Amino acid sequence: MVRFLVKRLLSAALTLFAVSVFSFLMFFALPRDPVTGMCPKNCNPERLERVRQELGLRDPLITQYAGYMKGIVTGRDLGSAQGGRCDAPCLGWSYVTNEAVSDTIARVLPVTLSIVIPAAILWLLLGVGLGMVSALRRGTWLDRLAIGFSLTGASLQLYFVGAVLLLVFVYNLRLLPVPSYTSLFDNPVKWASGLVLAWVALAFLYSAIYARLSRAQMLETLSEDFVRTARAKGLTKPKVYGRHALRAAITPVVTIAGLDVGGALGGTVITETTFGIQGLGRTAVDAVRAGDLPTIMATVLIAAVFVVLANVLVDLLYAAIDPRVRLR
Amino acid sequence: MDKPASAPSGQPGDRPGVPEQRGDGPYLRVSDLRVRFATEDGTVRAVDGVSFAVERGRTLGIVGESGSGKSVTSLAVLGLHDPKRATITGGISVGGRQLVGLPEEEIRRLRGRDMAMIFQDPLSALHPYYTVGRQIAEAYRVHHPRAGRREARRRAVDMLGRVGIPQPAKRYDQYPHEFSGGMRQRAMIAMALVNDPDLLIADEPTTALDVTVQAQILDLLADLQAEFHSAIILITHDLGVVGQVADEVLVMYGGRAVEQGSVEQVLRRPQHPYTWGLLSSVPALHGDADADLVPIAGNPPSLINLPAGCAFHPRCRYADRTGGRSRAEVPPLGPAGEAGQLVACHLTARERTLLYREDVAHVGVAR
Numbered sequence: 140m141v142r143f144l145v146k147r148l149l150s151a152a153l154t155l156f157a158v159s160v161f162s163f164l165m166f167f168a169l170p171r172d173p174v175t176g177m178c179p180k181n182c183n184p185e186r187l188e189r190v191r192q193e194l195g196l197r198d199p200l201i202t203q204y205a206g207y208m209k210g211i212v213t214g215r216d217l218g219s220a221q222g223g224r225c226d227a228p229c230l231g232w233s234y235v236t237n238e239a240v241s242d243t244i245a246r247v248l249p250v251t252l253s254i255v256i257p258a259a260i261l262w263l264l265l266g267v268g269l270g271m272v273s274a275l276r277r278g279t280w281l282d283r284l285a286i287g288f289s290l291t292g293a294s295l296q297l298y299f300v301g302a303v304l305l306l307v308f309v310y311n312l313r314l315l316p317v318p319s320y321t322s323l324f325d326n327p328v329k330w331a332s333g334l335v336l337a338w339v340a341l342a343f344l345y346s347a348i349y350a351r352l353s354r355a356q357m358l359e360t361l362s363e364d365f366v367r368t369a370r371a372k373g374l375t376k377p378k379v380y381g382r383h384a385l386r387a388a389i390t391p392v393v394t395i396a397g398l399d400v401g402g403a404l405g406g407t408v409i410t411e412t413t414f415g416i417q418g419l420g421r422t423a424v425d426a427v428r429a430g431d432l433p434t435i436m437a438t439v440l441i442a443a444v445f446v447v448l449a450n451v452l453v454d455l456l457y458a459a460i461d462p463r464v465r466l467r
Numbered sequence: 468m469d470k471p472a473s474a475p476s477g478q479p480g481d482r483p484g485v486p487e488q489r490g491d492g493p494y495l496r497v498s499d500l501r502v503r504f505a506t507e508d509g510t511v512r513a514v515d516g517v518s519f520a521v522e523r524g525r526t527l528g529i530v531g532e533s534g535s536g537k538s539v540t541s542l543a544v545l546g547l548h549d550p551k552r553a554t555i556t557g558g559i560s561v562g563g564r565q566l567v568g569l570p571e572e573e574i575r576r577l578r579g580r581d582m583a584m585i586f587q588d589p590l591s592a593l594h595p596y597y598t599v600g601r602q603i604a605e606a607y608r609v610h611h612p613r614a615g616r617r618e619a620r621r622r623a624v625d626m627l628g629r630v631g632i633p634q635p636a637k638r639y640d641q642y643p644h645e646f647s648g649g650m651r652q653r654a655m656i657a658m659a660l661v662n663d664p665d666l667l668i669a670d671e672p673t674t675a676l677d678v679t680v681q682a683q684i685l686d687l688l689a690d691l692q693a694e695f696h697s698a699i700i701l702i703t704h705d706l707g708v709v710g711q712v713a714d715e716v717l718v719m720y721g722g723r724a725v726e727q728g729s730v731e732q733v734l735r736r737p738q739h740p741y742t743w744g745l746l747s748s749v750p751a752l753h754g755d756a757d758a759d760l761v762p763i764a765g766n767p768p769s770l771i772n773l774p775a776g777c778a779f780h781p782r783c784r785y786a787d788r789t790g791g792r793s794r795a796e797v798p799p800l801g802p803a804g805e806a807g808q809l810v811a812c813h814l815t816a817r818e819r820t821l822l823y824r825e826d827v828a829h830v831g832v833a834r
Contacts, residue, residue, distance in 0.1 A: 363591065364586060364588065364591040364592040365591065365592055365593060365594040365595070367547060367586070367592070368584075368586060368592045368593065368594070368658075369594070370547055370578070371545055371547060371578060371579060371583065371584045371586075372578065372579040372583075372605065372606040372609060372658070373575050373576065373577070373578035373579030373580060373606075373609050373610060374575075374579075374605070374606075374609050375575065375609070378605075378609070383594055386596055387594070387595070387596065460596060461595065461596055462595075462596060462642045462644075463595060463642070463644050
């Protein structure tokens with residue numbers, strides 16, 4: 140088990156290294172000069188050259204990459220034009236927003252976490268619950284209702300669902316305030332009431348997929364021999380379904396959930412835009428629009444970190460669920 | 468109404484509320500059992516009027532090709548069919564209690580305690596995510612709710628030892644994939660016997676195993692039967708296995724019984740052309756190694772659309788001798804001449820004796 144863990148963490152570190160190299164190279168592979176995006180319009184050549192110097196663009200690539208990495212790990216000095224000393228994890232300086240990229244991230248990352256984590260809990264409970272119920276009640280009206288629900292969820296778009304939710308709950312019924320972000324630690328009630336519509340919209344769309352997936356998995360598992368064995372032992376239905384069938388049916392759901400949550404943590408652009416909340420996703424899109432390369436790189440790197448972490452977590456969960464995995 | 472762990476099984480009256488069996492009547496009595504499944508393509512008559520009985524300490528072998536209804540019969544006895552899909556009529560009496568029509572919860576209390584089952588492929592029949600010991604202990608605890616974790620563990624380790632698994636206390640904590648095929652089947656048997664069931668149904672218990680291990684498992688079953696004095700149903704397509712352990716034999720074809728009798732009668736003096744076919748297709752160990760086997764021509768029939776008349780007639784070499792009756796009438800299961808032997812065939816007893824001697828007696832294992 141320890142060896143398994145070490146192996147997984149090593150390969151995760153390797154993946155992250157590769158992503159950091161690629162996102163760094165992207166900086167240079169882009170067709171336009173990185174510097175033009177970083178200074179306001181009508182930059183004179185002297186100013187451009189100064190920015191180049193400040194960014195270290197005259198240095199060899201390796202040196203630049205080493206500097207960037209050093210900044211992330213120990214922090215570094217960016218020079219007076221870029222805010223001076225930049226503490227770890229230093230992700231560079233943005234000329235567009237005129238602040239350290241790490242400050243921007245520190246502001247928007249909690250927003251995305253606050254949107255995605257509660258939504259993920261909600262969609263997993265709802266999706267797997269619905270899938271279970273409809274598998275066990277196959278062919279009944281309950282099953283058809285659940286299938287209808289998931290078909291609706293799968294075919295709708297988030298901006299539509301979000302707009303309808305906003306219209307009904309905020310503008311017509313006036314039950315909820317206009318969505319906004321408040322820190323959970325400042326005011327939990329405001330935090331929840333400002334984000335609940337985003338959670339519901341995300342959960343509705345995502346749970347649709349999970350309901351279908353877990354229904355199919357559950358139906359497949361119910362026809363397994365070991366479920367029949369469990370019944371032949373005289374186990375009660377809750378034990379047969381809950382302990383024997385669900386545990387086997389849940390494994391593929393865990394995989395998909397890891398990918399989805401990891402991906403969503405990298406930014407939920409449409410959700411953030413629909414509800415007018417500035418999270419990681421919108422920040423990334425804004426950065427792309429403005430050609431704000433240090434911010435783009437940071438968002439790419441963070442999204443990659445989440446995906447890789449989610450995958451490590453999935454592997455650990457897998458090993459916890461299925462003893463055969465631990466052998467590999 | 469939980470059975471005390473230490474009570475000797477099989478004593479009439481040790482279970483309040485269950486009518487006492489009279490004398491040594493059969494522990495399991497199945498009468499005119501019919502199992503039907505409604506499907507989109509029509510009704511599947513998986514079992515169509517089968518009757519048999521098994522006494523304690525005796526073994527009934529049910530023989531037939533896949534799709535003959537043998538597994539469906541055993542699942543019906545355990546009440547494992549989905550009541551929404553399967554219609555079951557007839558009688559299933561276990562220890563004097565009528566199971567057909569009993570609420571699911573009451574059958575559940577009997578399952579695993581009074582009647583238990585061993586499945587064909589122990590790798591897929593054991594849950595891959597739980598330790599072998601835990602699965603056995605779980606089977607014990609569900610019928611002994613007052614038994615603690617430790618007691619269930621002790622009992623499971625004890626059972627693992629009794630089915631011949633070395634180092635049972637260590638093996639308790641291992642997963643099915645860490646067991647060999649034969650050991651897995653032993654564990655499966657330990658799980659089935661953990662509550663001292665009076666009826667044990669073994670559905671092809673040796674099919675997935677090496678031939679050398681097969682014999683060990685069959686010996687183990689016989690030893691345990693002598694010890695527990697349980698009634699056993701052994702489902703198989705392997706006549707060699709039947710000859711080794713069964714006392715009585717039931718041959719099924721297309722959901723019906725085509726021949727029934729003692730193992731001596733059915734294997735030595737078989738009466739039905741289908742049984743002849745089964746015997747002719749098993750190689751003999753002695754004599755000419757090049758002698759041809761005679762397989763049964765054709766395929767097992769579809770249970771949705773059974774051939775009219777005798778279901779076996781399209782594959783029967785002697786169907787023409789009955790003057791069209793084999794196509795028109797279902798032959799009733801009736802006395803075959805010898806006491807206790809039953810056969811469902813339109814041929815006369817004389818014809819059968821003659822044909823067997825001429826065509827069958829010198830082929831394959833029948834010799």
